Amino acid sequence: MRTSLPLVVDRTAGIPLHLQLAEQVRAAIRDGRIQAGHRLPSTRDLSREVEVSRAVAQAAYDQLHAEGWITGRTGSGTYVADVVPLPPAAVQRARPRQEPEPDLLTLRPGIPFIARTPDPGWRRAWREVSAQTPPRGYADPAGLPALRAALAEHVGRVRGIACGPENLVITNGTVHGLRLQLATTLAAGDLIAMEDPGYVNAAKAARSHGLEVVDVPVDADGLRVDSLGDDLAAVYVTPSHQYPLGGRLPVARRNELIRWARRTGATLIEDDYDSEFRYDVAPLPALAQLDLDRVVHLGTLSKMLSPSLRLGWMVASTAVVDRIADHREDASDWPAWPMQAALLAMLRDGYLDQLVRRSSRLYAERRNLTCRLLAPYGEVVGQDAGLHITLLLPDHVDDQVLAAKARAAGVAVAPLADYRRSIPGPPGLVIGYATPSDEDLVTALEILAGLLS
Numbered sequence: 001m002r003t004s005l006p007l008v009v010d011r012t013a014g015i016p017l018h019l020q021l022a023e024q025v026r027a028a029i030r031d032g033r034i035q036a037g038h039r040l041p042s043t044r045d046l047s048r049e050v051e052v053s054r055a056v057a058q059a060a061y062d063q064l065h066a067e068g069w070i071t072g073r074t075g076s077g078t079y080v081a082d083v084v085p086l087p088p089a090a091v092q093r094a095r096p097r098q099e100p101e102p103d104l105l106t107l108r109p110g111i112p113f114i115a116r117t118p119d120p121g122w123r124r125a126w127r128e129v130s131a132q133t134p135p136r137g138y139a140d141p142a143g144l145p146a147l148r149a150a151l152a153e154h155v156g157r158v159r160g161i162a163c164g165p166e167n168l169v170i171t172n173g174t175v176h177g178l179r180l181q182l183a184t185t186l187a188a189g190d191l192i193a194m195e196d197p198g199y200v201n202a203a204k205a206a207r208s209h210g211l212e213v214v215d216v217p218v219d220a221d222g223l224r225v226d227s228l229g230d231d232l233a234a235v236y237v238t239p240s241h242q243y244p245l246g247g248r249l250p251v252a253r254r255n256e257l258i259r260w261a262r263r264t265g266a267t268l269i270e271d272d273y274d275s276e277f278r279y280d281v282a283p284l285p286a287l288a289q290l291d292l293d294r295v296v297h298l299g300t301l302s303k304m305l306s307p308s309l310r311l312g313w314m315v316a317s318t319a320v321v322d323r324i325a326d327h328r329e330d331a332s333d334w335p336a337w338p339m340q341a342a343l344l345a346m347l348r349d350g351y352l353d354q355l356v357r358r359s360s361r362l363y364a365e366r367r368n369l370t371c372r373l374l375a376p377y378g379e380v381v382g383q384d385a386g387l388h389i390t391l392l393l394p395d396h397v398d399d400q401v402l403a404a405k406a407r408a409a410g411v412a413v414a415p416l417a418d419y420r421r422s423i424p425g426p427p428g429l430v431i432g433y434a435t436p437s438d439e440d441l442v443t444a445l446e447i448l449a450g451l452l453s
């Protein structure tokens with residue numbers, strides 16, 4: 001039985017005629033108007049009925065035959081293939097991600113100030129990249145060799161870590177570097193100690209790798225080394241500016257931590273997220289400069305340039321670097337060449353150093369303003385460094401309720417409760433002062449002060 005179909009073509013649709021015909025036949029098979037075994041018109045008849053050339057009709061059938069919708073029988077004609085109709089998939093509406101409210105002033109921590117107009121150093125770097133020829137093959141899984149050499153000089157100069165390019169891995173930021181370390185050196189079920197309160201995404205990364213997170217208390221000086229057990233495989237620590245309370249690990253406690261790691265064989269993972277910005281003294285030397293065999297150092301551009309660049313670095317022993325490079329080669333997981341080339345240009349040009357100096361002056365002024373306006377309402381901690389302060393509040397205050405009221409008033413601010421896991425402590429607000437413009441910062445702080453009063 002031959003099946004005639006009401007096929008039409010629209011010569012103004014901008015879609016090739018043979019594809020229009022193929023889709024109409026395809027739709028008729030899917031919805032059951034024609035079924036398996038039905039004979040279709042010959043290309044001659046189809047071209048006459050639809051008023052197209054025979055070549056168009058043949059092209060439509062060729063397309064359907066290639067996809068398996070129709071089959072030809074020698075000397076007999078063209079038939080619908082035996083295709084079992086696929087029921088339509090159940091449509092599941094994705095929960096929309098919460099978009100930032102356009103009129104919301106943000107005092108959330110960890111995001112630097114970004115001017116509306118790119119400055120000359122940024123433009124110079126990208127002009128240099130645009131004039132280069134991309135590599136012929138895949139990049140080195142540890143990162144561009146020239147960039148690793150430049151970063152080895154940079155971290156040696158500004159962080160006191162004696163290392164070479166063989167000790168460097170280019171990452172997509174701090175959490176990516178942490179995940180690489182966890183995936184290549186630890187096993188599911190291993191214990192990893194983390195500061196509480198601490199960086200939420202680090203704990204999420206550890207749990208997603210099957211590790212058991214052990215919460216360790218902090219005090220005014222940072223991680224409590226005397227609370228570490230000997231059964232730990234690793235410790236994640238923010239020694240230069242404990243996140244989010246701001247304590248700095250003193251020399252005696254750093255030495256104690258290194259001695260503990262040497263005795264137990266555990267790895268220390270140092271998150272050096274904002275050490276460039278220190279307002280009382282010069283930036284503190286990194287923990288990794290004490291023992292690169294026991295410490296893995298994570299650095300990032302997110303506080304200097306932008307979190308959206310997704311670029312950072314890891315400094316580690318050559319054994320760890322080689323293991324991570326092998327892992328990345330298998331996973332094809334490394335930063336894009338243009339980003340690495342741009343960072344190399346910024347380092348060679350001195351732009352990164354200039355940016356840190358300029359930003360430090362701006363952030364110091366904003367830090368002073370933030371402390372002055374908010375100090376009457378609680379205890380300010382962590383003000384010596386970084387892009388945020390923490391305001392500790394009286395015990396009767398619910399910081400999450402206060403943060404919700406601030407959002408309703410047009411200001412986004414992070415409650416300290418969001419950074420706690422199991423160890424209790426006073427309520428507070430973690431207040432970033434880097435992101436808004438000068439005018440918006442004043443407005444946001446005045447709104448917050450009004451709520452606190």
